[in-house]
Ligand SMILES: Nc1ncnc2c1ncn2[C@@H]1O[C@H](COP(=O)(O)OP(=O)(O)OP(=O)(O)O)[C@@H](O)[C@H]1O
């Protein structure tokens with residue numbers, strides 16, 4: 001069977017103390033959206049950071065398009081085609097929207113104006129607010145800046161850690177629509193979501209993580225239909 005496009009495979013490790021991840025696997029296939037859900041502190045962000053090369057694994061590996069990238073730095077992973085929007089600190093609040101997008105393109109030395117226009121087409125509000133400090137925007141708009149910034153490197157795969165954190169249900173729906181739009185352009189998306197039910201509705205594949213381990217892995221649809229998953233993780 002072919003490898004998923006991006007996989008953190010049987011990852012064990014942590015931040016130097018006790019292991020946080022225990023034989024944890026997350027992945028996304030070409031053309032798909034994969035969603036990771038689970039309680040606070042389950043290790044979702046840690047798993048994402050591990051896939052992006054921000055922590056040392058004791059066991060397991062990360063493969064991108066079939067290539068072992070376990071030893072690569074985060075910067076090298078960006079060059080290899082990975083875009084990552086972390087859960088916190090994902091924008092430069094003192095810089096304008098436009099400067100944030102320019103910072104996102106740091107690895108590029110070609111003309112970035114077409115990509116910037118694509119980001120503005122995806123998130124039109126950012127075009128209007130391009131000269132405004134990103135820190136002055138609403139929560140939903142800041143998340144658009146963060147996603148837009150990651151798109152500036154023209155990634156081949158996009159990793160999002162709680163892209164809808166702290167936004168209203170309407171803004172959440174809009175963000176999910178934009179994420180689906182990005183996925184349809186051919187960029188697979190691996191994302192952590194607190195809004196588990198809504199996220200699984202748009203997920204081709206879902207991972208339920210508990211205490212650093214995989215608890216359930218299935219299609220989004222199957223997880224939504226599973227009475228045990230519903231009872232324990234989706235509020236019934
Ligand atoms: N930088 C760090 N150094 C040491 N321990 C950390 C660090 N970041 C997280 N942890 C610990 O790792 C565990 C998993 O945290 P993590 O942030 O990955 O969970 P999460 O599933 O993303 O939670 P949330 O839903 O709240 O975002 C927690 O016990 C946390 O205290």
Ligand SMILES: [Mg+2]
Pocket residue numbers: 044045046087161
């Ligand atoms: Mg987290």
